[in-house]
Amino acid sequence: MSRKNACSxxxxxGREVCTVLDVLGRVSGKWSLGVLSETTRGPVRxxxxxxxxxxxxxxxxxxxxxxxxENGLLTRTVYPTVPPKVEYTATDQARELYARLTGxxxxxxxxxxxxxxxxxx
Amino acid sequence: MSRKNACSxxxxxGREVCTVLDVLGRVSGKWSLGVLSETTRGPVRxxxxxxxxxxxxxxxxxxxxxxxxENGLLTRTVYPTVPPKVEYTATDQARELYARLTGxxxxxxxxxxxxxxxxxx
DNA sequence: CAGGATCCGCCACGATACTG
DNA sequence: CAGTATCGTGGCGGATCCTG
Numbered sequence: 209m210s211r212k213n214a215c216s217x218x219x220x221x222g223r224e225v226c227t228v229l230d231v232l233g234r235v236s237g238k239w240s241l242g243v244l245s246e247t248t249r250g251p252v253r254x255x256x257x258x259x260x261x262x263x264x265x266x267x268x269x270x271x272x273x274x275x276x277x278e279n280g281l282l283t284r285t286v287y288p289t290v291p292p293k294v295e296y297t298a299t300d301q302a303r304e305l306y307a308r309l310t311g312x313x314x315x316x317x318x319x320x321x322x323x324x325x326x327x328x329x
Numbered sequence: 330m331s332r333k334n335a336c337s338x339x340x341x342x343g344r345e346v347c348t349v350l351d352v353l354g355r356v357s358g359k360w361s362l363g364v365l366s367e368t369t370r371g372p373v374r375x376x377x378x379x380x381x382x383x384x385x386x387x388x389x390x391x392x393x394x395x396x397x398x399e400n401g402l403l404t405r406t407v408y409p410t411v412p413p414k415v416e417y418t419a420t421d422q423a424r425e426l427y428a429r430l431t432g433x434x435x436x437x438x439x440x441x442x443x444x445x446x447x448x449x450x
Numbered sequence: 451c452a453g454g455a456t457c458c459g460c461c462a463c464g465a466t467a468c469t470g
Numbered sequence: 471c472a473g474t475a476t477c478g479t480g481g482c483g484g485a486t487c488c489t490g
Contacts, residue, residue, distance in 0.1 A: 222363060222366065224366070224431055224434060225362045225363050225366045227433075227434045227437050228362055228430050228431055228433050228434060229362060230437065231433045231434070231436065231437050232353065232430075232433070241346045241349055241350060242343060242346050245343065245345070245346045280440070301436075301440045304436055304439075304440075305433075305436050308429075308432065308433060308436055309349050309353075310345050310349055311429065312348075312349050312352045312353070312426075312429060313345060313348045313349060313352070315352065315422075315425055315426055315429055316348050316351065316352050318425075319401070319422045
């Protein structure tokens with residue numbers, strides 16, 4: 209979960225790059241996109257995410273959720289029930305961003321290249 | 330420069346996520362976007378990049394260039410002159426991808442939120 | 451000038467145990 | 471159930487030195 213991105217220097221034209229870097233930094237975690245994918249479909253509980261994202265550890269899941277929340281991409285709702293219940297939902301901003309990101313698959317489709325094997329009809 | 334992204338598991342809906350992850354992985358380096366930014370403007374020499382991207386080390390620059398080249402995002406042209414001369418240029422694929430990525434700044438503009446200070450026009 | 455070879459520090463990620 | 475607290479690890483990135 210990369211946090212800091214001061215965009216320390218680069219050149220003048222780098223302002224744009226800097227912004228892009230910042231945006232990508234907000235979903236930089238290995239599982240961030242997976243979490244967004246799940247939470248975009250509707251409210252999801254912690255344990256659900258833990259199962260959906262097969263292989264993620266509790267710690268990383270927590271950190272990822274916190275990061276996304278900090279960046280205004282996730283809404284955390286706590287139900288003060290006796291066994292705790294917490295739901296996470298993607299914000300509108302997150303949905304927009306996620307849409308733009310999945311839009312990259314269009315690019316990937318047009319250039320299936322460089323892939324280890326690929327398919328190619 | 331993260332290379333491997335087996336997208337080991339996740340869930341079914343994760344295919345999309347997997348693809349996005351793969352695309353982002355191709356420009357994952359700390360300086361990859363900076364390099365793309367420069368090479369998109371036209372052919373650039375190694376030393377030029379080294380200066381433009383202030384703070385980058387020779388090794389990382391080389392690795393970044395190699396990665397981008399491997400992924401078909403950069404064209405490497407060697408001129409067999411006596412002092413070596415090598416030029417790097419972004420491919421069309423790279424320009425397309427870079428355009429989509431800079432498109433993220435639009436999103437960032439609409440949600441200046443979460444930034445340390447800033448917001449409210 | 452362009453880049454290979456080394457050595458090293460740091461941080462994201464992972465595995466596990468414990469708790470309200 | 472939903473986390474927090476600890477400890478360990480791999481690999482990216484940085485600093486140099488050397489060469490065709």
